[in-house]
Amino acid sequence: MAAHLTISRRIARNLAGAAAVAGALAIAGQAAALPPVPPPVPPNAPPVAQLSVSPNPAVLQPVLVIDDRHVIGQLGLLRGGTVVTFNASRSTDADGSIVSYDWDLDGNGSFEKTTTTPNTTRRYTAPGVVNTKVRVTDDVGAARVKAVDLTIHRAPTPKVTASRLVALPGDAITLTGAGSTDDNGAITKHEWDLDDNGTFERTGAEVGTSFGGTGTHVVKLRVTDTLGATAVSSVSIRVHRQPTADFATRPVTPGVGQLVTLDGSLSDDDGTIARYQWDLDGNGSYETDGGTTSTVGTRFATAGPAKVGIKVTDNDGSSAETTKTVQVNPEVVTTDTTAPQLKPAKTLLRLRNGKVAVTVRCPATESTCGITLKLRGTRGVFAGRTLASGATTVAGGRAVTVKLGLTKAARAKVNRGAVIRATAVITGTDAAGNRSVTRSAVKLSR
Numbered sequence: 001m002a003a004h005l006t007i008s009r010r011i012a013r014n015l016a017g018a019a020a021v022a023g024a025l026a027i028a029g030q031a032a033a034l035p036p037v038p039p040p041v042p043p044n045a046p047p048v049a050q051l052s053v054s055p056n057p058a059v060l061q062p063v064l065v066i067d068d069r070h071v072i073g074q075l076g077l078l079r080g081g082t083v084v085t086f087n088a089s090r091s092t093d094a095d096g097s098i099v100s101y102d103w104d105l106d107g108n109g110s111f112e113k114t115t116t117t118p119n120t121t122r123r124y125t126a127p128g129v130v131n132t133k134v135r136v137t138d139d140v141g142a143a144r145v146k147a148v149d150l151t152i153h154r155a156p157t158p159k160v161t162a163s164r165l166v167a168l169p170g171d172a173i174t175l176t177g178a179g180s181t182d183d184n185g186a187i188t189k190h191e192w193d194l195d196d197n198g199t200f201e202r203t204g205a206e207v208g209t210s211f212g213g214t215g216t217h218v219v220k221l222r223v224t225d226t227l228g229a230t231a232v233s234s235v236s237i238r239v240h241r242q243p244t245a246d247f248a249t250r251p252v253t254p255g256v257g258q259l260v261t262l263d264g265s266l267s268d269d270d271g272t273i274a275r276y277q278w279d280l281d282g283n284g285s286y287e288t289d290g291g292t293t294s295t296v297g298t299r300f301a302t303a304g305p306a307k308v309g310i311k312v313t314d315n316d317g318s319s320a321e322t323t324k325t326v327q328v329n330p331e332v333v334t335t336d337t338t339a340p341q342l343k344p345a346k347t348l349l350r351l352r353n354g355k356v357a358v359t360v361r362c363p364a365t366e367s368t369c370g371i372t373l374k375l376r377g378t379r380g381v382f383a384g385r386t387l388a389s390g391a392t393t394v395a396g397g398r399a400v401t402v403k404l405g406l407t408k409a410a411r412a413k414v415n416r417g418a419v420i421r422a423t424a425v426i427t428g429t430d431a432a433g434n435r436s437v438t439r440s441a442v443k444l445s446r
Contacts, residue, residue, distance in 0.1 A: 047098055049136045049146035050090035057151040057227045058082050060127060081125035084150060086132065089118040091146070093138040102135040111135055124152050127183060156182040156225040158233035166238050166316045169212050173237065176206040177221045180233075185226035193220040211239045214270070214384070240384065243269035243314045245322040248435040250339065255332030256303050263339075265294040265437045266427070267312045267320075270376075270384030275313040279323070282307030303330040339434035340369050342426045345399065347442045349375075351414045355403040356388065356444055360426060364397035370429040373402055375422045375442070382410060387422055387444070410444065420444040 061082045088101055098118075102111035105122040107130040113120065124130075130150045137143040159179035167173055177190045191200035194209050196218040211217050220234040246266035254260040264276045273294070277286035280298045286309065290296050300306050309323040345359040362369035375388040388404035410420055424442045429435045 044138075044140045044142055045093070045095045046142035047091060047093040047096075047136045047138045047144050049134060049144040050088060050092075051132070051134045051146040051148050052087045052090070053132060053148050053150050054085050054087070056084070056148070057153055057229070058084050058124065059155050059229045060125070060152060081123040082152065083121055083123050084152075085119065085121050086134065087119050088134045088136060088146070091118065091134075091136045093136075096139045098136050099139050100137045102137070104133040104135075105130070107131040124150075127153050151227065153184045153225075153227055153229065154182075155229045155231040156180060156187055156223045158221045158223040158231050160219065160221045160233050160235040162219070162235050162237055164237070165235070166240065167211065168242050168318055169214060169239055170210050171239075172208060172210055174206065174208050175219060175221075175235075177223060178205045180221070180223045182223075182225040187223045188226055189224040191222040191224075193222070196220065211237065214239050214241050238316075240270050240314075240316055240318070242318050243267060243273060243312050243320045245310050245312045245320040247308075247310045247322075247324070248339070248433075249308075249324070249326050250337040250434050252433045253327050253329055254300060255329045256301065257299055258332045260298050260300065260326070261295055261337070262298065262308060262310070263295045263436070264290070264310050264312060266435060267294070267310070268425075269312075269314040271315045273312050274315045277311040277313075279307075279309035279311075282309070282323075284309070286311045300326070300328040303328050336430065336432035337434060338365070338430075339436035340366050340428040340430050341436055341438055342369065342371060342428040343438055343440050344424050344426070344442060347440065349442055349444050351406065351411065351444065351446055354411050355405045357401050357403050358390075358424060359399055359401045360394070361399040362394045362396050362428075366396040366430045368396060368431050369394055371400070371402070372427040372429075373404065374425040375404060375406075375444070376425060377410070378421050378423055378441075382420060382422070387420070406444070414444055414446055417446060 059082065086103065091098055101115045101118055103113040103120055104111045105113065131147055132150050133145055133147045135143050135145045157180060158177060161176045161179060163174040180187050190203060190205045192202040192207050193200045194202060200222050217237045217239060218234050219237060220232055222230055222232045224230045244267060247262050247264040248266055250261045250263065262278065267273055274292060276290040276294055278288040278290060278296050279286045280288055288296060306326045306328050307323060308326055309321060311319055311321045313319040340363050342360050349356040349358060358373055360371055370393050372391045373389060374386055377383055377385045377387055387410045388406050390402045390404045392400055392402050394400035414420060422442050422444055424440045425437065427435060427437050
């Protein structure tokens, strides 16, 4: 009986094991028949925002710009300020694409402008620091922001001060740019173009120079501020020649107590003589002030040599002096005291073969006239310059024509059709030595 039970239990266990194996095989078959499970979708990677700003720093431009979109049969609108370009093209999106760019260009925290392209511009009219931003958004809606501080400032203001604006050749001139200013800091560099050739060859807040030639010389100063902005200003310095002092005595050899006329009109300048002063007693002091009048009268109390001096000052403040000795006779001798007053017969002088002809007549009251002629420009680049000169002698009562060759520059300008305004300066000297200077306005033309 016990043996029978043991066999029955073994059979039961074998049947259970077989059933378990069959179940496991059935489950395995079902699993093999199901589709594979896909891996989970990775999360979206947000874009990377990048922003460049140019120029930065930006200099405010004072020049007004015409907005030609509004110029249609009417006055165009004028818009000022500086244009700044914003570039977000280096922004990226690793797993998609950027679909929009939002811009905060006034720094108020609000994105007031949206574009689908990575570039935009804005015009600025006031200085300051603006925190500009771009927000880039990808095709899934993720966004990132990049900010760049934009510095807007004004260019420096150069100021040139010269120790003198009118000078003689060789005069020392001090130039300073110390009065230059800037709205965002100090001036870091002063550069000077002293010969107006476009090259700034000297540096320093103060420099010294001089000019050898007459004419107007332009000096330029370029200043640079702490942000690298530059600006240029200039000053014009006129270099003129010193006047020459000279005078004539009428009569040439006066007698004791005789009225003598001293005539300083022989003095010369590239401008005008503004003041005549006389030393009539030879002591070196110019005690007689004739103002703008070139003549003065005097009498000599003793015979023999008498020293007389003249000092002339031109309209630029430059002066010159000269002294002459007048031989005084012990008694009055009647002599010719009248100098010939000579003027050109015509004031329109036409250029022929590079020369202009000036006709002058010697008065019949003179036996001869020595004539010296100069044509001196009065305007523009020829102001104060001698354009032609010549000399001749003619008998009293006769006319003489003197052909004067113009300078190359004057000749070229007249040949181009221009009319040059000039002064004919004519010095006439008679046989007795009396001299006079007359000045007549003339025109040089083709």
